[in-house]
Amino acid sequence: MNQQQRHEAIVELVRREGYASIEQLTDHFSVTPQTIRRDLNALANDGLLRRVHGGAGLESSTVNTAYATRKTLNLEAKRRIAALLASKIPDRSSLFINIGTSNEVIAEALLERHRELEVITNNLNVAAILQHKEDFNVIIAGGQVRSRDGGIIGEATIDFINQFKVDYGIIGISGIDEDGSLLEFDYQEVRVAQAIIQNSRQVYLAADHSKFRRNPSVRQGNITQIHALFTDLRPPQSICQLMESHDVALHIAD
Template sequence: MTLNPRQTALLEEVRTQGFASIDELARKFGVTLQTVRRDVNMLAENGMLARFHGGVRVEDSTTENIAYRQRQVLNAEGKARIARAVASAVPEGCSLILNIGTTVEEIARGLVHHRGLRVITNNLNVANILADNPDCEVIVAGGVLRSRDRGIVGEATVEFIRQFKVDIGLIGISGIEADGTLRDYDFREVKVARTIIEHSREVWLAADASKFNRQAMVELAHVSQVDRLFTDAPLAAPFDQILADSGVKCVVAERE
């Protein structure tokens, strides 16, 4: 197929950033929202990009996640809003488990001024961030260190987390399918996340808009096992109904 200059530039923009909202693309290229939607729909139909509610991302694999450095900048503004919403909901003097992921790391930055926290984590980046909070005790799980993102996984990690029962288990996710299934890429990471769910009095899930309708290989859980979902854009069908039916509280971190 032949792309016009705007479509070629749009495709390159999304591939460079990894993610873009429809509003951002319309502003950047000086066209209407309808024009951008037609362009991205055509690119998605031809397998060049993947659509999700409110935006578009690079087409990704079901077996391998996007590189960590790219994920760090992917929808950074949306993740920052989610982090602020989560931080405002976390009470001082509570216990938490924080797992692997760039959104979770952003949440850790939002907790550096909280008092009286006890945080268990299998993420060395989270541990390093919260080390700057003198009023937060950080407990780091043992296991196999995954060098690409400093996550700690494996059976030793699972056994370590089984010692605890915390107030809040806060997890990230790679993909949420249309039936509410939560999925990720590494089965070792998934086993740790399942254990976090089992050993938390409340389970909070942080997922930006790009995670919805995104496929990954390993089933982690169902969204009905979550108590609160924090995201950065209003949910579209069928996710809004699934959460309502499951009794999951959805917190949308709107732009200020």
């Protein structure tokens, strides 16, 4: 069993049991306690588990990781994903970009080589990044500004999004369950994302490997509703089968 397989098995065991001690995992996988500690620290940094004294437990299903921490998590993977996704966006396209640190990295990638994009966003950080490109038309949705991450949410935001029909909707997600459910932490954020999906001709989802089997509690939709997934590692088999049966394209940034 290689490291990635062991990581997946640890996550599955903790999800099933709710908690696993270092001693239990050492015996189960026949590796040293030092190896298990490194595994648990890596999984906790990816947001897949919660590190506790002597072992690991489930991540909270109601509270997201702090924004400053999320900005640095899996940053290199996010940059690879962003470059690949940006390469699929033609010049002079119209697009939505919603809340999320992955989408902020995508905004940076779009600056490098694109021309004359029209971007509607409910993310103040995305707008701040894109404002430096003089030939971009950047439109900020109205609504309530969420102080912790610059996201814009609320009924006014949904009404604003519903006034547009764009070529591409670029969305992120906090978790993808084994049944393909797209999961988030904030109900209001979910409602805005659903409006983006409904008003986009093509929906592109950017999600690094840490989002698979992460378990927030609010359902945004299903992976079958998008047109393409951009990620850095092959998703679990159940998700791959679901995507294949619904003609959802898979793009892996290596």
